[in-house]
């Protein structure tokens with residue numbers, strides 16, 4: 001396995017993704033792990049990520065644990081990782097006069113084992129060139145003893161360096177991002193040939209290992225899991241059920257703010273098809289009661305979170321033998337919460353992160369902790385969950401509670417659920433056709449079949465305002481529904497989706513005709529930022 005040390009780059013997770021794409025297991029840890037940790041980890045190679053700091057600002061800027069250089073395994077430094085490496089091994093780093101961000105063409109010096117025969121094109125003078133994504137202010141100015149030049153640009157004469165005797169390599173550019181065309185090949189070369197790792201990270205083996213690990217962890221104990229119908233908790237349930245069968249009990253809380261037929265779908269899928277123990281709790285009145293009269297978005301979120309814990313706790317309390325609480329925590333959640341307190345301030349409180357463990361006297365079982373989202377999806381498919389469920393758009397924990405603006409009422413939730421289902425239905429029914437000349441859009445190799453696949457998140461929002469309309473011979477005075485559809489990689493920034501007008505027209509007609517109480521449909525054309533994806 002490969003150890004990745006994180007110096008705070010935005011794209012560190014991508015390094016782990018690329019290494020796993022090459023079939024090799026890898027994990028990300030903060031750069032300040034101890035030397036002892038590094039020695040005991042058992043890495044076949046170490047990758048040092050980029051980061052926002054500058055090594056020339058002094059010794060208190062991040063440094064690589066000394067043990068990394070003494071392990072005798074290959075090391076690859078990227079961007080800041082390269083600069084820290086150069087600094088610590090006796091080279092010199094300078095503040096570059098010209099900053100470089102984005103696309104660059106780098107001359108590849110192919111005499112090293114890492115870059116040999118890897119290039120995008122050859123110049124008339126016969127130099128191999130790489131198309132890369134560069135980002136630097138500082139740069140290495142003097143090679144450390146033992147290193148030779150591996151890559152260069154006019155602005156950055158040392159864009160790559162190597163000490164092949166010690167198997168240490170470094171790049172100023174980012175091989176982990178897709179804009180670096182040969183990045184995948186470079187990382188595969190590093191882990192396979194330089195580190196000697198085999199491609200053995202695949203789903204069937206992973207399932208076998210994960211099942212064994214869960215069995216060992218819980219023994220004969222009982223496990224409970226809050227099943228929401230979302231991808232992560234569903235895949236966790238399927239995996240744990242595969243491992244321990246009836247020792248797992250899932251609790252599905254219907255708070256009245258779920259999508260149309262969600263409860264029915266969850267019961268069919270898990271209880272009937274997979275034979276999982278699922279307790280369905282109807283807590284609609286309890287939630288609606290507590291939400292009555294509350295219109296502040298954060299207050300609504302807090303109430304929904306609190307009531308969820310409350311309901312779950314009562315149910316857990318009944319299961320005297322339950323020793324474990326299973327959660328669908330995935331790897332990005334783990335990395336995120338391990339961040340060193342430098343996270344941006346909370347714009348919205350996400351209630352389903354944390355909360356449960358402290359109030360319940362249960363141990364945590366988190367079998368998806370090592371997986372990225374698309375790996376969770378692959379796992380779900382491999383475990384027999386339907387494609388459409390595994391590739392569903394994300395749905396927020398507070399559900400329709402944040403999509404009914406202002407005070408939540410059951411009547412509003414019922415209208416919204418139906419409007420939303422029509423929107424989703426039309427998105428799924430409308431084929432996605434690529435614009436002429438556009439390159440194929442996919443999510444990790446899965447082509448978009450329809451507009452549901454081609455959007456990252458799409459839903460309807462209930463606006464508690466009435467407007468005038470005509471229907472038949474009569475005047476109507478009814479509520480408004482807004483449609484929201486966005487495309488995004490990471491949900492931090494998003495574009496509004498340019499849905500075909502005909503699709504929008506069909507959705508509008510159907511909602512107004514089929515959902516009594518709605519006489520106007522509008523489309524949200526705001527990006528994030530400045531708007532958020534949800535309306536509250």
Ligand code: XMP
Pocket residue numbers: 301348349350351352394395396397398402457491528531532533534535536
């Ligand atoms: P925003 O609205 O902040 O949403 O642009 C970004 C992503 O987060 C989801 N979201 C939530 N998820 N609890 C959740 O579990 C919440 O309170 C919550 N608020 C927003 C949102 O659906 C989108 O995918």
